[in-house]
Amino acid sequence: MAKQMMLTGNYAAAYGVKLADVDVVPIYPITPQTSIIEKIVELIDKKEIDAEFIPAESEHSVMAMAVSAQATGARCFTASSAQGLVYMHENLFVASGCRLPVVMCMVCRALGTPQGLGYDFGDALDQRDTSWIQIYLEDAQEILDMVIQAYKIAEDKKVLLPVAIAYEGFAISHYLEPVTIPDREMVKTFLPAYTPHVALSDVENPVQMGYCDMNGSLMTEIRYQQHEAMENAKSVIEKVDLEYGKIFGRSYGGHIEKIMMEDAQIAILAMGSIVSTSRIAVTTLREKGLKIGLLKLRVFRPFPWEKIIDITKNLKMLIVLDRDVSIGSTGIVYSEVAGALYNLEKRPLLLNYILGLGGRDITVEMIVDIVSKSINDTKNGKVQSHVNWYGVRGL
Amino acid sequence: MAKETITGPNLMGPITYQELPIGCTFIGKPPFTISTGMWRYARPEMRKKNSPCTEACLIGQDIRKWIKFLRKGEIDKACDAVFEENPFPGIVSRVCSHPCEDACNRKQYDDALIVHDIERYISDWAILNKYKIAPLALKDKKCNIGIIGSGPAGLACAYFLCKTGHLVTVYEALSVTGGMLRTGIPEYRLPKNIVDEEIKRIQDMGVKIETNIRVGTDISFNTLKEKHDSLFIAQGFEISSHLNIEEGDFDKVLYGLPFLKQINSGQLPEFSGSVAIIGGGNVAVDCARSAKRINNPDVQLFCLESVDEIPAFPDEISEAMEEGIVFNFSVAPQNIEIANGVNQIKFIKVLSEKSVLSEKSDDRKILSFSPIKGTEFYKKFDYVIIAVGQTSNIDYLSKAVDICGNKIVIDDQCMTSENGIFAGGDIAEKVLSVPAAIASGKRAAIFMDQYLSGKKRLSEAKPGDKSQVMSMREYLGNDDSKNKPSRQQTIEFERINTAYFDRQIKEKTEKITVSERIKSFSEVNLTLSEKKMLSEADRCFTCGDCSACDTCLIFCPDMAINKNRDTLNNDIDYQFCKGCGICVNECPTGYIDLEKEK
Numbered sequence: 001m002a003k004q005m006m007l008t009g010n011y012a013a014a015y016g017v018k019l020a021d022v023d024v025v026p027i028y029p030i031t032p033q034t035s036i037i038e039k040i041v042e043l044i045d046k047k048e049i050d051a052e053f054i055p056a057e058s059e060h061s062v063m064a065m066a067v068s069a070q071a072t073g074a075r076c077f078t079a080s081s082a083q084g085l086v087y088m089h090e091n092l093f094v095a096s097g098c099r100l101p102v103v104m105c106m107v108c109r110a111l112g113t114p115q116g117l118g119y120d121f122g123d124a125l126d127q128r129d130t131s132w133i134q135i136y137l138e139d140a141q142e143i144l145d146m147v148i149q150a151y152k153i154a155e156d157k158k159v160l161l162p163v164a165i166a167y168e169g170f171a172i173s174h175y176l177e178p179v180t181i182p183d184r185e186m187v188k189t190f191l192p193a194y195t196p197h198v199a200l201s202d203v204e205n206p207v208q209m210g211y212c213d214m215n216g217s218l219m220t221e222i223r224y225q226q227h228e229a230m231e232n233a234k235s236v237i238e239k240v241d242l243e244y245g246k247i248f249g250r251s252y253g254g255h256i257e258k259i260m261m262e263d264a265q266i267a268i269l270a271m272g273s274i275v276s277t278s279r280i281a282v283t284t285l286r287e288k289g290l291k292i293g294l295l296k297l298r299v300f301r302p303f304p305w306e307k308i309i310d311i312t313k314n315l316k317m318l319i320v321l322d323r324d325v326s327i328g329s330t331g332i333v334y335s336e337v338a339g340a341l342y343n344l345e346k347r348p349l350l351l352n353y354i355l356g357l358g359g360r361d362i363t364v365e366m367i368v369d370i371v372s373k374s375i376n377d378t379k380n381g382k383v384q385s386h387v388n389w390y391g392v393r394g395l
Numbered sequence: 396m397a398k399e400t401i402t403g404p405n406l407m408g409p410i411t412y413q414e415l416p417i418g419c420t421f422i423g424k425p426p427f428t429i430s431t432g433m434w435r436y437a438r439p440e441m442r443k444k445n446s447p448c449t450e451a452c453l454i455g456q457d458i459r460k461w462i463k464f465l466r467k468g469e470i471d472k473a474c475d476a477v478f479e480e481n482p483f484p485g486i487v488s489r490v491c492s493h494p495c496e497d498a499c500n501r502k503q504y505d506d507a508l509i510v511h512d513i514e515r516y517i518s519d520w521a522i523l524n525k526y527k528i529a530p531l532a533l534k535d536k537k538c539n540i541g542i543i544g545s546g547p548a549g550l551a552c553a554y555f556l557c558k559t560g561h562l563v564t565v566y567e568a569l570s571v572t573g574g575m576l577r578t579g580i581p582e583y584r585l586p587k588n589i590v591d592e593e594i595k596r597i598q599d600m601g602v603k604i605e606t607n608i609r610v611g612t613d614i615s616f617n618t619l620k621e622k623h624d625s626l627f628i629a630q631g632f633e634i635s636s637h638l639n640i641e642e643g644d645f646d647k648v649l650y651g652l653p654f655l656k657q658i659n660s661g662q663l664p665e666f667s668g669s670v671a672i673i674g675g676g677n678v679a680v681d682c683a684r685s686a687k688r689i690n691n692p693d694v695q696l697f698c699l700e701s702v703d704e705i706p707a708f709p710d711e712i713s714e715a716m717e718e719g720i721v722f723n724f725s726v727a728p729q730n731i732e733i734a735n736g737v738n739q740i741k742f743i744k745v746l747s748e749k750s751v752l753s754e755k756s757d758d759r760k761i762l763s764f765s766p767i768k769g770t771e772f773y774k775k776f777d778y779v780i781i782a783v784g785q786t787s788n789i790d791y792l793s794k795a796v797d798i799c800g801n802k803i804v805i806d807d808q809c810m811t812s813e814n815g816i817f818a819g820g821d822i823a824e825k826v827l828s829v830p831a832a833i834a835s836g837k838r839a840a841i842f843m844d845q846y847l848s849g850k851k852r853l854s855e856a857k858p859g860d861k862s863q864v865m866s867m868r869e870y871l872g873n874d875d876s877k878n879k880p881s882r883q884q885t886i887e888f889e890r891i892n893t894a895y896f897d898r899q900i901k902e903k904t905e906k907i908t909v910s911e912r913i914k915s916f917s918e919v920n921l922t923l924s925e926k927k928m929l930s931e932a933d934r935c936f937t938c939g940d941c942s943a944c945d946t947c948l949i950f951c952p953d954m955a956i957n958k959n960r961d962t963l964n965n966d967i968d969y970q971f972c973k974g975c976g977i978c979v980n981e982c983p984t985g986y987i988d989l990e991k992e993k
Binding site for chain 1: 412
């Protein structure tokens with residue numbers, strides 16, 4: 001029986017892990033993800049989850065353990081943030097190189113220095129080249145549902161890539177919301193047990209995983225395989241989302257959720273909690289008569305450039321809100337979107353706003369202000385200022 | 396069963412991305428094996444080496460081995476190990492100067508192990524538990540051997556020959572057995588019941604001892620020659636040497652050996668007043684301490700040597716000093732006369748000079764003493780005991796074997812000028828202690844057994860090149876021959892990884908109080924309790940041998956050291972050992988060496 005509970009984002013993830021019938025959870029605490037692993041350990045202690053948890057000495061070891069356990073045929077979960085996430089950076093490549101379907105919650109937090117606990121996407125987006133599937137979420141319910149879906153996506157034989165579920169620390173991870181917890185038996189039919197294509201524990205068929213390619217004679221082919229898997233992931237993600245919607249009644253729109261886009265001429269594109277705020281801003285602006293829509297970018301890797309082209313090609317203007325920046329360049333999401341739209345003959349005017357770094361609050365007024373600024377900027381049909389830092393004291 | 400060949404396509408060729416197995420995965424055995432051992436250029440070898448205690452021991456005892464057994468709680472096996480090389484642990488532990496302790500590596504860390512107390516504990520256990528030795532039935536042809544003298548050299552030779560399967564008869568001139576063990580060393584140092592027990596043990600083994608037979612008087616040497624296949628002459632020195640000076644009234648001037656013999660037979664002479672002892676050796680100190688115990692006279696000892704040169708054992712000297720004996724160093728007696736009914740000795744101070752003589756590979760320092768003019772002084776004493784050396788009378792042998800002065804001439808294999816006649820102990824070699832006599836007896840036994848078996852004569856095999864120690868366990872092939880201690884290598888302190896040992900000072904040997912000591916001839920030193928003995932045994936570094944600590948196994952980063960299920964040793968798997976040397980560095984005992992890879 002499905003039941004409702006008041007859960008924070010992190011606890012929702014823990015319940016997702018419970019339903020996904022995970023086997024091994026290597027752990028290391030870091031704010032703001034610690035309550036996920038605390039809850040998981042509590043549930044293990046209460047015998048609600050049947051899993052091994054391994055307190056490691058660092059996040060680097062956590063990922064090493066996750067990779068090793070997954071390689072023997074165990075379904076693994078872990079979580080990290082900011083400094084911890086960056087500490088395990090090396091091993092993220094190992095997980096994807098060995099094509100092991102580990103699932104990790106990236107509870108986003110700004111990367112030091114300066115050290116801080118505020119949230120932005122700097123840490124998660126910094127891992128965009130690790131060949132992990134990355135999905136960015138908006139609320140606790142979505143987190144619980146996506147943890148379950150993540151295993152199905154990752155373990156699909158045409159995919160076999162690790163999946164990262166990313167959401168902002170504190171704003172989402174610590175917010176209590178009503179969450180529906182699906183029935184365990186129904187989840188079991190949706191997500192069967194993990195059947196690895198090879199396992200280190202199979203002594204009848206000895207396997208060597210993760211060999212060296214000393215002269216680069218295989219690198220290109222291996223990377224192409226990963227690329228192909230990512231391409232396959234695009235359709236698998238959509239398929240799993242629809243299937244989940246059919247069984248549990250909740251679907252999230254696949255790669256991109258379209259909000260009020262039917263006759264939109266302007267659109268805002270964002271990830272995570274900015275989308276929640278933007279929903280109100282866009283409603284407000286619609287009431288004022290502006291034909292504006294909102295795009296919630298969920299899947300960042302594989303980057304859904306075909307979808308973006310399809311949705312935005314007839315727009316007049318697209319504003320990309322980045323709660324992140326690649327210093328020396330632009331906002332990261334903006335650069336990816338710009339790359340996707342470049343070859344179109346007819347494409348929207350593209351603007352980038354960088355804001356909310358380190359957890360600085362983004363209000364409805366700010367978003368409304370950004371829209372009006374953008375309209376002003378593009379009065380002549382051209383973009384005057386492509387990349388804008390919003391809310392910098394002194395600017 | 397494991398797949399012996401790779402399945403799927405050959406990854407070395409131009410393989411397409413569709414054919415390539417995903418996840419950098421090989422299924423089955425790869426076509427080549429790269430194991431970490433392949434790029435090794437240095438190689439660890441587990442090799443047993445000599446421990447410094449064994450190297451220093453005059454008898455060549457495997458002290459490390461007994462201690463290993465004691466730590467495991469196997470005192471019976473420790474006892475077996477002792478008797479492999481030493482027939483008289485109870486005696487030796489009480490009278491040896493323990494060079495093993497001076498050599499002990501632990502001395503350089505905190506304190507040397509009190510090995511002699513551990514040996515004594517084992518010997519006490521052996522006596523208490525009526526430990527018996529069985530001769531080995533090795534010989535098809537048992538030979539009949541005759542030994543002259545039942546002192547430590549003679550009895551040790553008897554023990555080893557009996558052990559190797561021969562029939563042995565020992566001929567003793569006195570009515571009591573043991574030689575100096577019985578008539579020389581006093582009771583407070585070596586209780587006679589210990590001597591009884593240890594000699595009885597070898598008699599129970601099969602050694603025949605016939606007392607009251609003086610060779611040359613009661614039986615002729617030629618008769619013995621005819622009776623036996625081979626002879627070992629070990630009659631020792633039973634005569635005290637005289638001083639080259641004027642001696643006064645013979646009543647009150649005594650000599651070391653007869654004095655000690657009288658005391659050891661239970662007859663205590665009358666003493667009162669003061670006693671002077673002339674001499675600096677163990678016999679002199681024995682006389683001094685014995686004299687002190689008879690009505691507590693004022694006892695003073697006078698010797699030529701300085702405090703650094705005095706040949707008596709340091710333990711004896713310190714105990715003597717505790718008992719109130721005064722030592723006067725670097726003086727020579729010039730004459731003894733009677734003045735007003737009292738003995739008066741004229742002394743002069745001397746200067747000692749060292750001249751270094753090289754004999755074979757021995758550095759022997761010979762001391763010469765020159766009197767310092769004008770330093771004469773007189774001292775009055777009621778009694779004088781002269782203990783300046785011992786000698787022999789071997790005229791009865793002058794026609795049988797070559798003699799030089801008071802010693803029989805022997806070659807490097809203990810044989811005299813007469814074929815089949817061997818000699819050892821004081822009568823043939825320079826023997827400065829009981830263990831040296833036992834070693835002499837053992838060496839002769841090995842050479843005699845060789846001779847009697849008609850085998851090719853052994854070359855001079857020594858465990859350490861420093862002394863002529865021979866090992867019975869090696870001779871009999873008992874020593875774990877797959878892991879023979881390397882003769883050239885003795886573990887030095889620097890090889891011990893002291894990080895694995897906490898500092899712990901030694902247990903103190905218990906002694907009876909000084910006031911108790913001088914009242915009687917009760918034994919001065921007491922045996923350690925089991926708890927203290929084990930505490931001492933735990934301090935052993937196990938130099939050069941595996942102590943089964945498993946440190947190498949734990950540290951090896953390639954997991955290339957594994958326990959052999961049959962032998963329980965740790966073996967190195969050279970397929971995977973990359974020669975990092977961590978095991979060599981960490982091994983607490985220096986058991987593992989790092990060498991160049993062949």
